[in-house]
Amino acid sequence: MTLPVHHSLAGQAVDALRELVLTGEIPPGARVNEVEIAARLGISRGPLREAIRQLASENLLVLVAHRGAHVPTATREDVRALFELRTALECAAAELAASRRTDADVTRLREVCAESRRTYQAGERFPYRLDLAFHQALLGAARSPHIAEQVRLVQQRVVLLRSGLKDDPPHQHASLDDHDALVDAVAAGDPYRASLTMRKHLARVCAQMLAEN
Amino acid sequence: MTLPVHHSLAGQAVDALRELVLTGEIPPGARVNEVEIAARLGISRGPLREAIRQLASENLLVLVAHRGAHVPTATREDVRALFELRTALECAAAELAASRRTDADVTRLREVCAESRRTYQAGERFPYRLDLAFHQALLGAARSPHIAEQVRLVQQRVVLLRSGLKDDPPHQHASLDDHDALVDAVAAGDPYRASLTMRKHLARVCAQMLAEN
DNA sequence: CAACTGCCAACTGTCGACAGTTAACACCTT
């Protein structure tokens, strides 16, 4: 059996509310009505308020005095600025991964790349899920829990930005090549090249997000 | 007159509790008794619990089910791992600062360096305050609000680690030179050199923190 | 005397209620 991850209602509320925000069920710009959400989650306002505070410090909500919390709306400039942070973190992760990777890490990375290509060539869109999986695998190889945690938080915010976009556009074929190149650099144990490749990759992804709207 | 920054008690509680943790008044390992702290702050448990949640997601507190919150205790390994994150962020900041700095930024940086030297040569310890000021000034020049925010959070955690150390050791003379070298690289508009210099600086500071205890 | 058991105090987790603020609507004035 699967025990609930969080025993406390506040903990559950964090996950549930995060889900509501990231799926866009509470869209950017919308306010979080405490009584309504609390009722929907079947809890009282106390635990919900604690959850709101936590999500606010994860930058998934914005608090305004006497007006509660609302989901932030993203501007183009926000995307650019956020990717500066993401680049700083993930380039460092790529660098560390190149230094610390094991054979198992490389195998895992190549697996994800292969599955991505299969999915893509099967005619489907390159699913965002596999992109996340790739970056997760890379973080695992980097073995820096603090960096991994921060990347997770930033990726969350990127998901929020994506939810603000009308359509979930297909990842370009280029990303697949980027990922392969990254694995090569990591496998070769070349931190400098890994970092540079990651930087180019993220620049491309960022530009792509900015191109749409 | 200075109005209170936060109108809400929860907001005040965040600041007050953060202060208690960072000054070591609630030392690492100690539990946060909700009724006691709430009484000390003159508020009820509700807002305090919200504050606790927020500080927990800033990694200044650790939550344990049914046992409340306690201040995390740091191991040597934690320091090393945390500095990996700090290095990733501040190297990126140094890089950006070298690209974006204005003359005013450089002037400001040199000012801080000069004051640091004056203070040091006056026989006093190189105060941590001025070290923080330097890094803050550099972040200002980088003009990346998200990176700046994350650095602020990481520096907070470093302060917490420092509070766990018995003594607040004098900064070595080497840090002064590091800072000067950093300003030079930034002033020269050389991102690569700025990043590398920052990396060396932080490696030194980290080693220093690990050496004591 | 050690270990096990049952009780108890302290504390956390949660809820419902009250007070204060905000924003919108209706109403009055000019």
Added chain:
DNA sequence: AAGGTGTTAACTGTCGACAGTTGGCAGTTG
């Protein structure tokens, strides 16, 4: 009719109280 004003409903901010859990202490038993 436009603008200002008073009123009111909705919502947030806060508190006190209750229930459930935890860990320690005393008492008991082998």
